[in-house]
Amino acid sequence: MKKRVFLLAFTLVFAILVIANGPAVPKLAEPVMITTAGQSAGAAMMKVLFTKSNIKDFVFEKLVTADEIEGYETLVIVAGASSKGLGAAGIDFDGETQRVTALIEAAKKQGMKVVVAQIEGAARRGTSSDQLFSLFVPMSDWVIIVRDADSDGFFTNLCEEHGIPLTIVEKSIEVSAQLNAVFE
Amino acid sequence: MKKTCPNPAFLGFLIATAILVAIPGLSYVKQRAPETIIPGPGVTRRGSLSDYLPALKGTSADTPVFYLEGKEPGGTVLLVGGAHPNEPAGFIAPLIVVERGVAQKGRVIVVPYANGSAISHTEPLEGSPASFSLKNKAGETRVFRVGSRLSNPLDQWPDPALYVNEKGQVLSGSEMRNLNRAFPGKADGSITEQIAYAIMEIIRREKADISIDFHEASPEYTTVNAIVAHEKSLELAAEVAMYLEFDDIPITLEQSPKNLNGLSHREWGDYSDTLPFLFEAANPFMGRLRGKTDETLIIEGKDPYYLAAAKAKRLNVPYDEKGLPLSYRVARHITAFRYVLDTYNTYYEEKAIIVTDLPEYEEMAYRNLGDFLN
Numbered sequence: 180m181k182k183r184v185f186l187l188a189f190t191l192v193f194a195i196l197v198i199a200n201g202p203a204v205p206k207l208a209e210p211v212m213i214t215t216a217g218q219s220a221g222a223a224m225m226k227v228l229f230t231k232s233n234i235k236d237f238v239f240e241k242l243v244t245a246d247e248i249e250g251y252e253t254l255v256i257v258a259g260a261s262s263k264g265l266g267a268a269g270i271d272f273d274g275e276t277q278r279v280t281a282l283i284e285a286a287k288k289q290g291m292k293v294v295v296a297q298i299e300g301a302a303r304r305g306t307s308s309d310q311l312f313s314l315f316v317p318m319s320d321w322v323i324i325v326r327d328a329d330s331d332g333f334f335t336n337l338c339e340e341h342g343i344p345l346t347i348v349e350k351s352i353e354v355s356a357q358l359n360a361v362f363e
Numbered sequence: 364m365k366k367t368c369p370n371p372a373f374l375g376f377l378i379a380t381a382i383l384v385a386i387p388g389l390s391y392v393k394q395r396a397p398e399t400i401i402p403g404p405g406v407t408r409r410g411s412l413s414d415y416l417p418a419l420k421g422t423s424a425d426t427p428v429f430y431l432e433g434k435e436p437g438g439t440v441l442l443v444g445g446a447h448p449n450e451p452a453g454f455i456a457p458l459i460v461v462e463r464g465v466a467q468k469g470r471v472i473v474v475p476y477a478n479g480s481a482i483s484h485t486e487p488l489e490g491s492p493a494s495f496s497l498k499n500k501a502g503e504t505r506v507f508r509v510g511s512r513l514s515n516p517l518d519q520w521p522d523p524a525l526y527v528n529e530k531g532q533v534l535s536g537s538e539m540r541n542l543n544r545a546f547p548g549k550a551d552g553s554i555t556e557q558i559a560y561a562i563m564e565i566i567r568r569e570k571a572d573i574s575i576d577f578h579e580a581s582p583e584y585t586t587v588n589a590i591v592a593h594e595k596s597l598e599l600a601a602e603v604a605m606y607l608e609f610d611d612i613p614i615t616l617e618q619s620p621k622n623l624n625g626l627s628h629r630e631w632g633d634y635s636d637t638l639p640f641l642f643e644a645a646n647p648f649m650g651r652l653r654g655k656t657d658e659t660l661i662i663e664g665k666d667p668y669y670l671a672a673a674k675a676k677r678l679n680v681p682y683d684e685k686g687l688p689l690s691y692r693v694a695r696h697i698t699a700f701r702y703v704l705d706t707y708n709t710y711y712e713e714k715a716i717i718v719t720d721l722p723e724y725e726e727m728a729y730r731n732l733g734d735f736l737n
């Protein structure tokens with residue numbers, strides 16, 4: 180228990196040292212809608228990371244649709260394909276990509292900022308997941324990932340190509356500190 | 364009267380037959396003899412699965428249940444090992460809790476060999492060793508049987524051509540003997556369904572706040588080095604996964620699909636108030652790519668074909684010359700269990716479960732696992 184508290188404090192301090200590459204990270208505002216693209220459990224991890232941050236006004240809806248985001252300022256999409264997760268949510272891969280595409284388009288139309296995250300690392304890199312990243316990263320305003328997800332430079336290249344600011348953290352637990360830094 | 368003197372050839376045939384029957388017969392009987400479990404100072408009581416379903420009394424499916432009860436009241440956690448007794452870390456991790464752990468607050472209930480029928484035979488046609496052994500600190504040998512994924516056909520036979528479970532899901536017939544497809548079970552069902560029912564009864568009667576099912580799977584399987592959680596336990600599991608990742612223990616989190624019936628992480632949550640978790644470690648002994656299948660493979664987890672597969676990027680888990688030894692696989696399970704308690708305790712202070720004397724990850728992984736057995 181003590182070890183965990185220590186680790187948490189340690190990460191919060193050192194996470195500040197992580198430097199975002201490329202274009203500047205936009206300032207984000209509450210309220211926040213958190214959802215998934217691909218129904219992996221990364222979105223549940225993101226909810227926990229928000230709970231541990233200073234941001235208080237957030238909602239997690241794994242199947243939120245384009246007409247349910249009125250009044251929100253930020254859309255956080257945790258991308259990662261999971262067949263178990265898609266099964267649990269009762270949606271297929273194509274249905275999921277259509278939902279998220281429509282969602283991002285609606286968010287942009289109402290001036291929301293869109294964040295794409297990959298916080299599950301190398302284990303959530305594969306043909307289906309990569310398809311989601313390729314589709315949604317170019318539509319986003321900020322990408323935050325764990326180092327392990329980018330061992331082949333996939334995200335670095337994708338973000339560079341589309342001029343999207345990319346923040347890389349060593350461990351998912353550091354995402355809370357990054358959120359504290361970008362929300363005003 | 365004619366003297367009956369047996370023909371020497373016939374006599375020879377009889378003797379040869381007796382030997383041929385005795386050898387497999389003895390090995391069969393040996394596989395039915397339970398291994399010694401040496402409960403540690405934390406065990407306050409020992410019971411049986413049949414306490415929860417008397418119909419199991421005297422059957423090969425009856426199996427010990429250990430209780431570690433703290434002086435201070437708190438929550439209850441149930442640890443289920445050996446639902447698939449061909450997955451050694453799945454029963455050694457809970458056994459280490461029985462032999463080492465001490466509950467300071469709350470209770471731990473442990474069923475190290477959930478499927479007592481499946482431990483009584485090895486996996487057919489897999490060339491699996493019947494047992495493996497570990498040396499404890501005193502240099503004594505502890506022998507552990509290796510069982511099968513499915514209940515023994517001598518206890519449940521024949522298999523139907525197809526197994527249509529309670530909710531209408533269709534599986535191959537032999538899966539009817541798979542405990543992790545049999546939940547929530549049936550009190551008057553097959554022996555596998557009865558075991559499942561009795562485990563559900565432990566969860567319900569003992570009011571288990573948390574229930575953990577320990578497994579292993581092949582390194583090429585998609586759900587491996589993973590925690591599978593019911594939607595009720597998903598956020599706790601998410602936090603646990605992040606702590607494991609922080610400790611450089613590779614982990615993925617998967618949610619239990621609603622349409623996969625009979626599995627612990629689904630039905631325990633649907634049929635009781637418990638928070639279910641399933642832990643899955645990667646083990647080359649379980650996989651299709653493995654070469655020589657012996658005790659060393661179980662303990663050291665080193666296989667040249669898996670190394671080649673890893674180099675060809677065909678595995679879902681990190682794999683290198685160090686292999687995936689049993690000590691590492693068990694250390695992962697114990698560490699994940701400790702993080703589940705830590706995380707649970709921060710949200711449910713009044714029902715906290717505090718267990719001490721469990722080895723730390725660094726003490727166990729890649730070390731002599733027998734050091735943690737009595």
Ligand SMILES: [Zn+2]
Nearest residue numbers: 447450578579
């Ligand atoms: Zn298993």
